[in-house]
Amino acid sequence: MTGMATPVIRVDGVSRWFGSVVAVSEISFDVGPGITGLLGPNGAGKTTLLRMMTGLAGTSSGTITVFGQPVRDNPPLYRRLGVMSEHETVYGFMKGREFVRMMARLRGVTDLEGAVDRAIELVDLADAQHRPMETYSRGMRQRMRLAATLVHDPEILILDEPLNGADPRQRVHFQHLLRQLGAEGRTILLSSHILEEVEALADTVLLIVNGKLAASGGFRAIRAALNQRPYHVRVLCDAPRRLAAAVVELASVDAVHVDPDGAIVVLSRNVLDLQLELPRLAQSASISLRRVEPLDDSLESVFGYLVER
Amino acid sequence: MSAEAAGHPAPPPGRAGTVFDIGYRNYTGVREGRGRSRLAVFKDGLRIAMGLGRGGRAKFLPWLFIGVLASIGLIMALIAGAVERLGGPGQAQRMNLPSHGDLYGIASIILFVFAALVAPELLCRDRREGTINLYLVRPLTGGDYVASRWAAFLVVMLFAAWLPQVILLLGLALGDPLPATYLRTHWLDVPKFLLAGVAIAAYATTLAMFTASFTTRRAYASVFLVGLFVITAPFTIGLASEMEGPAGRWISMFNLTNIPVHVNDVIFGEVSELTEEAPAGKLPQAVLVAWYFAWTLAPGVLLWWRYRRLTP
């Protein structure tokens, strides 16, 4: 992730403090084309970091550049940047279409009505576009804000909790849209609490904990890098205790325990060897393996571990 | 009662559920009622008005105004003390220096601006941010909520009104060669200024909160209220000076700044500096007092009525 040849966004040694509270501490990373997920528990510093990356807030130290230019106090950059903040920042008295048109005009879009039509179509709000936004539901406001963010066809999208208030159908639609935009080579940075979605969408993940960058990269690679934490593998078979007694002898196994429901959970730091040794062992002991599944091969488990440690 | 006995189909075998007691306990203590809720809203209103429990910025304006009002009492006391020292005992009274009866007239505009700035904090923000719904889903009616807020702000206004009077009283007493004698001879000033303070505090509180109930933006409520006080003064003075006789007196009655000060004059039995020239001062005292009650009670009732209808 870091040391990318020509990063679109470069965050270099950035810190931000408010009085004696350090919200972000010495964070460095690069963001390139594709979808990057920004994760972290509440109060981790994600929003502060995003605000600095969009130029809304300054840094206490360090630099942030977008396309090699400083992002702070650099208005022309916003022609290429689309930002959707976490707040529902709309003008209630405006109609949806008016709002999107105004955002398009502010960003110098030339084919105004065409761009507005496309953006509103993308978020599926054509029917409601002529109503004042104060009559919209929360989800509709989010979608119209997304339309305003996309209307000028930006190369970079920075989205803070974009799915707040979205119903399941809208979430699916939005995920499809983001994948499409990411596949077009745009750089998308997405902050979310919904781990399953980030896991499904993001090529790379940035995990912020207590203002620091705890991990970055593909989440499976992150998981593999967590050497000190053994993998948990759940095994269902027809003779759990006999298998447990045999598995515990393997060099690749740290520990085994038997669940009340008869499954055994194997703790191993070397799942590659376990993957080879377990079926051989079961065959030699005439034990039928019914199911073998990793329990912490998910972003949620990585997140949970890194946040808690 | 089992699921079957309750008329629901039994769960399939192996799917039975059990709730384990992991130590959660329901609250079994006393559940206090409406009175406690009202008290909580009242206390919260005090904290909001004075910026207590908040940062320095929330305290700046209210305490600045309190400081200015206290300074008025202090300055009056110092001037009287200096005059007494230079001219001998009784000189301040012979020179007819401003005293307790004049203080509310002098400080009235500051009290009204204070009310205009702080009262909207108690009502507007809750409506704007929707937190009023959190109050209304408790054992609390809209009327309870606004009455508690009103009471809280009244306490604050009473403090703001009485503080300079108390400082003036102490200053005058301590400036006298025999403070105890001074207090004995002037003890009647105390109930007078307390009562006059209630009058001006209730008036400012009610009008300010009534105005604030019409908007969710604190700024507009504050400016409108100050405008009402500040602009009606020269407007009515100008008009009243052109129309002599009863017409002029009645127009002068619409000088909103003077309404509680006329009541102050009735209580003290003498005309204060602010209302000396006001044609309305020539009207009967009963009319002045009734006019005051009209301008205090009517907005109060309307305020209560507006909030009484609120539901979450």
Added chain:
Amino acid sequence: MGSVYSLTLRQLSGRWRLLIMTVLAAMPVLIAVLTLASVRTPSVVEFEITVLGAMLSGSIAPLVVLAIAAPAFANELEDRTLANLTLSPLSRRQIAVPKLLAAVTVAAPFIAASAFLTSHVAFLGDATATAAVTVSAVVGVALYASAFVWLGLVSTQAIGIGLLYIVLWEGFFAGFVSGARVLSIRYYAIALMHGLDERRFASTSHMSLGVAIVVAVVVFGGFLFLTIRRLRRMDVP
């Protein structure tokens, strides 16, 4: 800039607000009409002190402008919509200038109409006096607007500080302490009025026309500069 200007016009022009401003602006006109109709006609000095000084420039104009100009940025900050403007390719100058112009556009017609009608009636159609009063009123509006737009951006207590300035500083101190008039927008506008029609408003207690014009330009430009600077440096919510 046109988008920001029309957006701000819409934000500041609520129906009730405009109605209240119309009523306030009509008050000095009514006084002037009644004054003329009465037997005892006040002198120019009396009229200037009570109607123009105390009422129009002393209370109505600054309060109206405070109610219009301070919310230009203050409401955006409170509603967290300012990011919609700062996350655009507009420079901070291109945001601040239309905001200020919109505030002046909303407030000025009321005060200008009030000043024009009041002085036209009171001075029996004297064009020079009427122009002097009207121009100085509009300049006063512009100066107050520049100050209060800046105040709405830098402080969450903009209205309180603005009211303190109007009521305490200009209404109280500057009236008693002549030196305080050096820092009073109201007195700049009054000095301008005196300078524009010395024949009617002759007085040596105010700054000269030339000084008043320079001060007005410096004040207006100064507050605009401060607004742009603040927009550049602040963290936008």
